Amino acid sequence: MAETLVTSNGLKKYFAGSAGWFGKSGDVVRAVDNINIAIGKNETLALVGESGCGKSTLGRLLINLLEPTEGEVYFKRQNIYKLNPAERTAFRKQVQIIFQDPYASLNPRMKVRSIIGEPLETHSLAQGKEMDSRVGELMNLVGLEKGYMTRYPHQFSGGQRQRIGIARALALNPELLICDEPVSALDVSIQSQILNLLKDLQQQLGLTYLFISHNLSVVRYMANRVCVMFLGKVVELGSCKAVFDQPLHPYTQFLMMAVPLPNPKLRNREKRILEGDVPSPINPPPGCRFHTRCPYAKGICAAEEPELADFGGRQCACHFPLG
Amino acid sequence: MPDDSMTAQKADSTGNQRPEGEVMLTVAGLKTYFSTRQGVIPAVDDISLEVRRGKILGLVGESGCGKSITALSILRLVPSPPGKIIAGRVVLDGKNLLELTEKEMGHIRGNEISMIFQEPMTSLNPVYTVGKQVMEALILHQKLSKAQAREKALAMFNLVGIPEPEKRIDVYPHQLSGGLRQRVMIAMALSCRPKLLIADEPTTALDVTVQAQILRLMKELQEELNSAIILITHDLGVVAEICDDVNVMYAGRIVEHADVYELFDRALHPYTAGLLKSLPKMYQENERLYNIVGMVPNLLQLPKGCRFHPRCESARAICREAEPALFETGGSHLVRCWKYKG
Ligand SMILES: Nc1ncnc2c1ncn2[C@@H]1O[C@H](COP(=O)(O)OP(=O)(O)OP(=O)(O)O)[C@@H](O)[C@H]1O
C-alpha cells in the first residue's frame, strides 16, 4: 500500500441498548468492536457485511461524526478526536460522507440549490451567481437537470435524492469520501454513470474512498481491497481479487453465494442460504461470533475467539479457514 | 382468502410455458400527474399492467420513471395536492379501487393489499417504538388483542431475521440500522397476509444473505396464500431470481413487457438492452462500465417522438417524429420501439 491516509486503532463504539437511554446495565450494542484498519491514499477500500454489523457506524467514526467509546483514528497522522477548532474546520473540509438514507439526510425545507451549496457557503467558498454555477455544475456531474435547482427534496424520486447527496458531498473536493451505499437507490444505468464518475474523480483528484455496499458486483468494480465485517468485527480483509476468487472465511463464502445472479436460467441452482437466528450485537455469542450459524464450526469455535491472522498478504479471523 | 391454487400454474424451469395465473389486478390507462409551479409533471403516463394470482411481477426502470408513483396510485396514497390520478382504472378482483370511498379504501389497505415502502424512515413514525407500530396495524386490521398482537409481532420480527426481537421491539426507529428498519417494514407488511403485496425496493438496504432469506420468505408466503406480488427493484439479479413477468418503464411509460426468461434472453428495447449491458460483473475484472449516454428527460419537457430517442443508438427519423405504440412481437412480449413495428 502506498502512503496511509486513515488508520484506526482499537476502535470501539458501544450504544446504550434497548431499554431507552438508561437501559439495564450490560445491555449495550457493540456496534464496532475493536477495529484496526488502514486506508491508503488514493485507495478504495470496500466495507461489506450483514446489515447491522456496524459499517455505517465505522464510517461515521472515521470522520468524527460519532465519538468512539474507545480507540483512536488518525487522519494524516493527526488524532481526529483531539483537533483544535482551526484543525477541526480544516478536517471537515477534507472529509465528506454520502449518507445511506438520502431522504433522512436532506433538509426537507431547503431547496436543492441550498442543500448542495451549503458546504460552499459554510466554508465561504462561493456566493450568489458563482454558487449557482458551481451547484449547476455539480448537478450535471451527477446527472441531474440543473433546472431542478429550485425544487425541494420531496419533489424528487429516491434515486434523484441520492444524487443530490452525492453532489453535496463532492462540493468541497474532499480528500476522503465515505460512500455509504451511494448507489443502492439507483437503477443500473445511472449506477454505472455514478461509478464511472467516482472512478474518474479518484484518478483526477487523488480521492480516497471508503465504499460501503451490499452489492458485491459493484464492490468488485470499485474497490482495490475489501473488508468483510461480522457483528462489529473484521473477519476478512484482502484484495478484491483474492477474496472474491477464494474466500477464506465461511461467512464471506456465504455472502458470495447469496448474490442474486442476473440470469433466470440459473435460478434453480443449488443455493445455500444462511440458516439459524441472526446473532445479536447486544449479546454476541462467545468465541467466534459466527459459530452459531457456521457449518464448519467445531468445539473450539464456541470457546475461543479467533484472531485476525495473516495469510500471505490477506487476513482472516477463523479457526478453520477455507481454501 | 379465495383459494384457486388449482388454476395457478408454474412456468416450467425452461420458461417455455407461458404463465397461466388468473388476473387479479388490472391497471388500465393509469395517469397520475403532479401540478407544480413549473408545470404539470406526467409522472405516470398511461400505464397498463396485469398482476396474476400466484405470480410475481417485476417493475424496473430508470430512477424517476414513475415506479413508486404507480404503486402509490394503486393504493391511492399519492400526495394530493400536488398529485392527482387523472385517468385510468385500478381493478382488484372486479372492484375499481379508484371508485371506492376513503373508508372502503382504508379497509383494502392492510387487509387485501399491503405495501413495503421504499424509504422505511418516511413510513415509520419516529415517536413510536417499532413494536407499537406493528402491533397497531395488527390490532386494527386483524382485530387481535394487545397481548396477541405483541406475540405475533415478535414472531414476525423473528421471521424476517431481526436478532433478539424481544430486545428490539421496544426501540425507536432511529436506534436501528437501515437494514433493521427495512425488516421492521417488511414484518409489518407481511403480518397482514395480504393477497397483493407491493414491495418497493424491499431489499436494497439489506445484505445479500438477509436478502436471500427475505426473498425466500416472501416467496413462501406468496405460495402459501396464492397471493401476488408487485416487486419494484433496480436489482436485475433479484428480478432474475424470483419474478415471473417483468415490466420495464421509462419516463412515465411502459416500454417493454415480457416473461422473465424471454426478457433476459432477448431484451428488445434499446433501453432494456442498455440496462443489461451496464451491469458490473462479479467474477471478472471489469473494464470501464458501459453506460447509456445522456440523461433521463425532464418530464416537463419531454422530447417529441420516442421518449428514449435522444439517448438511443438505433434512433431513426421516425423516432424523432412520432411515439411508438407497444408492439406485439410474439407471445406476451411487448415493446415500445419502432424497430419492432410488425
Ligand atoms: N444511535 C444508536 N443507538 C443505539 N443503537 C444504534 C444506534 N446506531 C446504530 N445502532 C446499532 O448499532 C448496530 C450497527 O449499526 P450500523 O448502522 O452501523 O449498521 P450497518 O452495518 O451500517 O447496517 P446496514 O447495512 O443495515 O446499514 C446496529 O445493531 C444498530 O441497531
Ligand SMILES: Nc1ncnc2c1ncn2[C@@H]1O[C@H](COP(=O)(O)OP(=O)(O)OP(=O)(O)O)[C@@H](O)[C@H]1O
Ligand atoms: N410530490 C411530487 N411533486 C412533483 N413531482 C414529483 C413528486 N413526487 C414524485 N415526483 C416526480 O415523479 C416522477 C416519478 O417519481 P417516482 O417516485 O415514481 O420514481 P421512481 O421510478 O420510483 O424512481 P426511483 O427508482 O428513483 O425510486 C419523478 O420524476 C419525480 O420527480
Ligand code: SF4
Ligand atoms: S423507437 Fe427509435 S428511438 Fe425509441 S427506442 Fe426504438 S429505435 Fe430507439
Ligand SMILES: [Mg+2]
Ligand atoms: Mg448502514
Ligand SMILES: [Mg+2]
Ligand atoms: Mg421509487
